[in-house]
Amino acid sequence: MGALHRLYRRARFFVRRVINFDSERVLQFARQSARLTKAPLWWVVIDMIWCSVRYETTFENYSEWDFRILKPRERKTYMTDPKSFHLSRRLNDNAQRAIFDDKLEFAQRFGAELGREWIDLRVTDAAAFAAFTARHPRIIAKNPGGVGGNGISLRESASITDPAAVREELIAAGQVLVEEVLVQHPDMARLYPDSVNSLRMVSYLDPDGEVHVLAGVLKIGNGGVIDNFSNGGMYTMLDERGRAMHPASDEEGHPFAEHPVTGVAITGFTVPLYDEVLDLVDRLARRVPAFPYIGWDIAITPEGPVVIEGNHNSGVFQSKPSVSGIRQGLLPRYRAAMRF
Template identity: 40%
Template sequence: MPAEGLRIRTRLDYLANRARRLNLGSVIERAKEVSEQFGKPVPFVVADMFWQAAFHQVGFQDYCDYDFAILTKAERKTYMTHPLSNQLSQRYDHPDYRHLFQDKVAFDRTFSDFLDREWMVVEADNADEVEALTKRLGTIITKEPVGQAGTGVHRYHAADVEDWAAFHRGFFERGELLIEEVIVQHEALAAVCPGTVNTTRITTFFDGEKTHVLAMAQKFGRGEVSDQMTFGGFYTMLDPDTGHSKGAGYDSHAHVHEVHPDSKFVIADFQLPMIDEVIAYIDQVARVVPQVQYVGWDIVVTPTGPVLVEGNWGAGVYENKPSVTGIRTGNRPRYQKAIGF
């Protein structure tokens, strides 16, 4: 599909929506941070950010996160951006099937064969079952059916519960209707952060016959219930073919981690275990709902193999950060080769 094949209306709708939500003060603050880091004049950075947004589909945060201020024109063209990713999602993820990914209960039902852990839905008459499961597991994870970036995910310990009726009732009051067993991660992941289940984001495109791995990132937490940035997490890009880290970790808040702040593990030394099993596994997962072709999957490698956490039909973007890794190219060529845009 040629570049113009990414529908013009989708692009215009996206730009119009961004314009309505534009916070000029926030853009200027970002530009000041870029200026301070790279020695570029603030007016130049602001103008460049708007030019890239209007004519090259580069989000303001993309511009900052991927160090566009120091990249050449040719290097910039190798990066995936959130506006581009949004267009792929709108084109290749059928609206009638998106709810299977948005609703976490529907997701667990659809992908139950790939979860490899106990789970249940909280209902009005199953207080005894909730109590029995929580006591048996010791610790549980609860999720609100609809949430993103780690919001709506909670962790509870049976030892802390005094009133089981109130415990069950609270789930309804807070909208936490899905209970899951805590995943036991592989020792290679626990060595970096044992207190959080650290997920691997694998972005794929299923063309109807083959599953293409477009990008791979390893997220690390800080001991909280989620490894998302809202909980202090960060990520490092992985080589999609070998599973080896491409360098230090970073986030969208200008934090760089050569080593994990708590364990002191050197992030550039990380190697995702069982990489061949992971690739074979994600190929199976991507075929379950073929109508949703472009997905960002979160999986966890356990001692016995990968398990599925969730899938995001709005895949988002994880990319290289040149000032951290020294790598000045992104993953867009892999996307273009697989999808043809």
């Protein structure tokens, strides 16, 4: 029965890929992968389609984790976005998704761990908004339902000469959650000062009450005010002590042993206060038992780590073989923790 279900799931996934086939997007990822070998483009496309069926990869996954250069036994070790999505659907209570989908609800639920002041413009008048901007030199406005760094804008409070007009403008744009901008730890700012460089910590709370850290990721900005991979940022994987194991890479697959703007070494960079990060993740993972599988975005402030948001359908992060030399994914770690 299990084998039939897996076969059905993969077939359904493949059909969806065919229906939503974007030839230009596929060719973009195929060209990135073709650069790794001398294989012709048409062969890479065929291999991408095969891997989408055999290993449940997206075309993005195929390119991001260099499937073109991996052997079949190595490909089998990779967690993929579709596999992660299936686990999320199976383990997390879909009826309570709003806790994580709505940033305002998340702020209300996890307020003690946010480490920053926030307001909801829908229930905050112009005078209160003006007082908020007077208290904080920089503010960040968010769409509560935005994903991947979309629906976010950063403002210098000194530039807000008409708070009432700015409030109306933000409400019209759907950016009703306004927060003070976090001041990051000096060591994190040294990497890249123009964005809050955050961590993605993927956790699983098992039925026995033990919290497993499935992945630790250092996300770094590069030219923008957010560090998201899809918005020009880069990432590298962390070891158990919070040390960057290898150079970072961006969405185009470019390797960065040093940050291109600051020149700070990324390989070997150690995240400050990492023991406190692990303690925070342990506390967070126990707050909503109905969601045992979560990806937490964590910022490191001078006072300690704080949570930015939680992702009930966490994206997957793994080492890029052509950058790291690591040719094994995290699927075995997921299996050991989740016992599947």
